[in-house]
Amino acid sequence: MDYLHWFDLMGIAVFAISGTLAAWRKQMDGFGVLVLASVTAIGGGTLRDVILDVPVVWINDNSYFIAIFSAALLTILLLRKRLTIPNNTLQFFDAIGLAFFVIMGTQKALDLGTSNLVAVMMGTMSAVAGGMIRDVLCRDIPMVFRGELYAVTCIVGGVVYILALHAGASTLLAMVLGMTSLFSLRLAAIKWQLTIPVFGKHQADLGEP
Template sequence: MELYFHWFDLLGIAVFAATGTLAAWRKQMDGFGVIVLATVTAIGGGTLRDVILDTPVIWLSDNSYFVAIFTAAVLTILWVRKRLLIPNNALQIADAVGLAFFVIMGTQKALDHGASGFVAIMLGTMSGVCGGMIRDVLCREIPLVFRGELYAMTCIFGGLVYVQLLEFEVAKMPAMLAGMIALLALRLAAIRWHLTIPVFGKKGDLR
């Protein structure tokens, strides 16, 4: 089972590294910029989660995470070079897939370290959104999590589905897949139909 979790983690790392590479391509960064953006996107959220949990940061002792990052970056570069046009929502879709993996894996890791269900969901959400926030800030863009469409709420929803299924004594792997699918479906729906949460503020111009 632990081997499956490790591969899920690596897959999430690879997908988020690909989103960092796509963002670097859109900003016409050089090769160094591509690697930096791919790396901080892939491991930024997980690193912050591990620091809060006071547990060793996993990539410090496992080089497979960097292999996944570099492989994903190279494959993404080769892909974009062979295509003259990249869909405008390619970054958002790839980011949604990365969220699905990272949030659920982050939630599980928090549970493994004794966190309550509520705290685990929050740390899982942090795992998913913080790397993308760093990526967007470095690209001088408003982070996706702040752009109106459902983003952090989809992470909370996916984590909640996962934790509740575990409470109902559903096996870990099916519960994990259900949480990922629930998160991904809601995020893709938000992208497709521009689903948002209410914006609170005063009507009229502010002076």
């Protein structure tokens, strides 16, 4: 289905924008921008394909790199036109990328005959691994480990997608439902700071010997 490939490229482009914004925030040079945009865009899909033991999706398809470089270049040009960008711009584009990647990763796993549980796990991995690599390279704590709901929104999106398929919805409608639920929940988590608290507030020094 051609539209699946276009959805994949849109997710690639959005995550490349996210990586470029992170590089801009850290004042990296041109090479750093391209590296960060690339690992953010294809890191999760690469790890997913390696685990699923299938050819890595971008090996024989240059359109992925065209999407990455085009998105990075456009973002650079826009950033050079202004001195500041809204604080939540990175999180906004990251949320869009999550919505695309979770559904595409889940569908790819389903196509390979995995269980629904594994498919959701692969979709979540597709979405969060690239951002984790990006944040580690930026010497930040990855978004998935801090702050508002992140990986949970990916799981919700994947589950909604699979439930919609089982309910008889078309693939396209199920994708829209899954993406919309994920994106909406992620934005709500950012706006209202929704979290899953495990530890209460405490001092960094636990008084250990």
